[in-house]
């Protein structure tokens with residue numbers, strides 16, 4: 159191969175390998191409640207389905223109120239008998255904004271994490 163062809167080959171590898179690695183990591187595919195959701199009644203749980211299986215021992219969900227106080231029941235668990243879905247039960251909620259934090263550890267042991275908000279606007283009778 160000519161030198162330029164070798165260089166081009168090396169550059170191709172550099173481009174392809176990180177993308178392949180990133181694709182081994184877990185990211186949310188479906189979140190309930192969703193990011194930015196505005197709910198009329200308080201949810202009883204937060205459930206996130208990831209795009210691949212996650213390790214149950216190291217993958218967790220946490221939910222906080224605007225004062226950074228936890229409002230989940232600290233029972234983050236694999237849900238629906240699936241290896242790709244996490245859920246956590248919520249305590250009774252008042253109106254306000256809530257912050258969901260997720261940590262997912264994929265089968266290769268690598269960790270991804272993220273967060274999003276939703277809000278509750280329950281009508282006051």
Ligand SMILES: [Cu+2]
Pocket residue numbers: 179182183264266267268
């Ligand atoms: Cu990885």
